[in-house]
Amino acid sequence: MSTQTRSLSLEPDNAKHLANLCGQFDRHLKQLEKRLDVSIRNKGNVFQVSGPEQPTHSACEIINHLYREAQSGTEITPDLIHLFIQESGMDTAENQTEGSKSSADVIKTPKAYVKPRGKNQKLYVDAIRQHDINFGVGPAGTGKTYLAVACAVEALMNDDVRRILLVRPAVEAGEKLGFLPGDLSQKIDPYLRPLYDALYEMLGFENVEKLIEKSVIEVAPLAYMRGRTLNNSYIILDESQNTTREQMKMFLTRIGFGSTAVITGDATQIDLPRGSSSGLLHVINVLKDVKGISFTHFLSKDVVRHPLVQRVVEAYERFEDQQDAKNKSSNQEQN
Numbered sequence: 001m002s003t004q005t006r007s008l009s010l011e012p013d014n015a016k017h018l019a020n021l022c023g024q025f026d027r028h029l030k031q032l033e034k035r036l037d038v039s040i041r042n043k044g045n046v047f048q049v050s051g052p053e054q055p056t057h058s059a060c061e062i063i064n065h066l067y068r069e070a071q072s073g074t075e076i077t078p079d080l081i082h083l084f085i086q087e088s089g090m091d092t093a094e095n096q097t098e099g100s101k102s103s104a105d106v107i108k109t110p111k112a113y114v115k116p117r118g119k120n121q122k123l124y125v126d127a128i129r130q131h132d133i134n135f136g137v138g139p140a141g142t143g144k145t146y147l148a149v150a151c152a153v154e155a156l157m158n159d160d161v162r163r164i165l166l167v168r169p170a171v172e173a174g175e176k177l178g179f180l181p182g183d184l185s186q187k188i189d190p191y192l193r194p195l196y197d198a199l200y201e202m203l204g205f206e207n208v209e210k211l212i213e214k215s216v217i218e219v220a221p222l223a224y225m226r227g228r229t230l231n232n233s234y235i236i237l238d239e240s241q242n243t244t245r246e247q248m249k250m251f252l253t254r255i256g257f258g259s260t261a262v263i264t265g266d267a268t269q270i271d272l273p274r275g276s277s278s279g280l281l282h283v284i285n286v287l288k289d290v291k292g293i294s295f296t297h298f299l300s301k302d303v304v305r306h307p308l309v310q311r312v313v314e315a316y317e318r319f320e321d322q323q324d325a326k327n328k329s330s331n332q333e334q335n
Contacts (some may be wrong), residue, residue: 005050008060010067012248013045017070022061028066028081058085073095082223086301107150110157111200114150114228120302127294128262132186133255135240136264137280138298138315144264145238148199152234155218155260162232163215166195167251169222169242192219222247231256238266242272248279259306270317 010018022029022042024264029040034208038051039060049059051162061312062084066076107114128151136144151163174215199208199217206261211217222243237243240263255261265280272278288292300313 003051004053004056005048006056006060008047008049008063010045010047014071017067018045020070021066023076024229027075028078031078031081032062032085035082052137055251057082086118086303106155107147107154109150109153111202111204114147114202116147117143118302120296120298124296124298125151127296128260131292131294132260133252134262134292135284135293135295136259136262136298137267137295138285139266139300139303141303141313142298143302144298145194145236146198148236148238148262148264150202151157151193151262152236152260153199153202155234161234161258161260163234164211164217164220165230165233165235166192166217166238167225167235168195168221169240169247174224192238195219195236217269222251225254226250228254229256230254230259232258234259235261237261237263238265241278241333243268243279244272244276245279245282248283251281263273266321 010021013282023031028043032038033040036051036055036059038049039058040054041050043047047060047063049056049063051059058174065084066081069080070076075305081242105116105117105125106123116125120138124134124136128148141324147165152161155161156164162207196208196219198220203211208217212219222237233256235255238292240248243264251263252261263280263283267278267281270278284295288295300317303313
């Protein structure tokens, strides 16, 4: 494979921003070198990147992108670099103008600005803003729930909705939570913890608690949604792969005027009792051609957690594909 060397000069030359970009003892540059299999050398604001053509091009794009982030005041972290590496196959110039993202790509919440990463996350956020019912389907760590909560908080702050409802099936307790200690909120807390964590990050602990007290934010297990009609609300159904067909239909028919619903789930992590079919898998086939409903399908490459999470997901996918092939071959031999 042929190698090439590319030079780039980061302007304006600023020692503070360059230190932020490179990291302590150049650890950020070393992370790029290791992940992209390139060599990076710099003298001040002049960088030289050597390696295979495409990784070298991607490394230069990422370095430029990171420097623009540093100029805007963003702290460069290994996690941020990991996210940009995931996007390295994209033409970042298409998504950046004068060093800043389009405001439409940023979800504004009181405590944080949330930026969708990668093509599928951006399509997901666009779909949520344009449709009343949205499905985000894919492996853990792809930002399905986090982005849905961010969009819900933004809509609440903009007075587009009057309240946020966070719903999750508590399948581990068979939806029968009576044996657990405490009130309803305490009983279902373990199941809704990821949603709470996202809210605390975007609104702050005290604000979230006040909004819960005022019923502006409501948390409930899926079984408690029956018989309700939800108007002017932002409703998030998380872990929807653990709904039954009947529960999914019940949930979707609760949605009233002025409401937005986001349904997230991972079809590879179904915890329903044996013999029960997933409402998520069923609804994808039932509603796939219905206008006004969006489906965003995330892949393992969209994982935005630790790099090993992406590799774990891909390893499971390969193993399951091999098992399916073996089972198919075995069935054909028996026939």
